[in-house]
Amino acid sequence: MTDDVRNVQEALSTITEHWQPHRLTSLNDYDVKVVKLQGEFVWHTHPETDELFMVVTGRLTIQLRDRDVVLDPGDVFVVPRGxxxxxxxxxxxxxxxxxxxxxxxxxDAGGEMTAALQELD
Incomplete structure (x- = not known):
C-alpha cells in the first residue's frame, strides 16, 4: 500500500457509510484516513493523541466545550490531545x-458509533 499512489477523491467515492473511517495509507506510526461525515457524532476525547481534520468537501463544525470551529474545504484543524x-x-x-x-x-466514549478501521480496496 505505501508504494502505491492513492487518490483521495477516488477513495472517498467508494465509501458508502458515514462515520466509518477507511485507511488511505500509513506514514511512520500514523494512519491517513478518509471518511464521510453527516449528522452529529459523539462527544469524546483522545487522551493520548492530537487529531487532525482536513475537509475536502462540505462544511464541518467541530464542537468544543468553549466554542465551535467551522471548517470549509481545504481547512485543517488539530484537536489537541485530551x-x-x-x-x-x-x-x-x-x-x-x-x-x-x-x-x-x-x-474514550466508546459506544455504538465506534467503528473498526476499514481498508480501502
Missing amino acids: VEHCPKATEEVHAVLFEPKGTVNTG
Whole structure:
C-alpha cells in the first residue's frame, strides 16, 4: 500500500457509510484516513493523541466545550490531545484524518458509533 499512489477523491467515492473511517495509507506510526461525515457524532476525547481534520468537501463544525470551529474545504484543524470535541455536519462532508495507528474514532466514549478501521480496496 505505501508504494502505491492513492487518490483521495477516488477513495472517498467508494465509501458508502458515514462515520466509518477507511485507511488511505500509513506514514511512520500514523494512519491517513478518509471518511464521510453527516449528522452529529459523539462527544469524546483522545487522551493520548492530537487529531487532525482536513475537509475536502462540505462544511464541518467541530464542537468544543468553549466554542465551535467551522471548517470549509481545504481547512485543517488539530484537536489537541485530551480536548473534548464533537464533530457535526449538517450536509455530507468528505474529510481526511491523520491519527496514530490504532486510534479509535470514538476515543474514550466508546459506544455504538465506534467503528473498526476499514481498508480501502
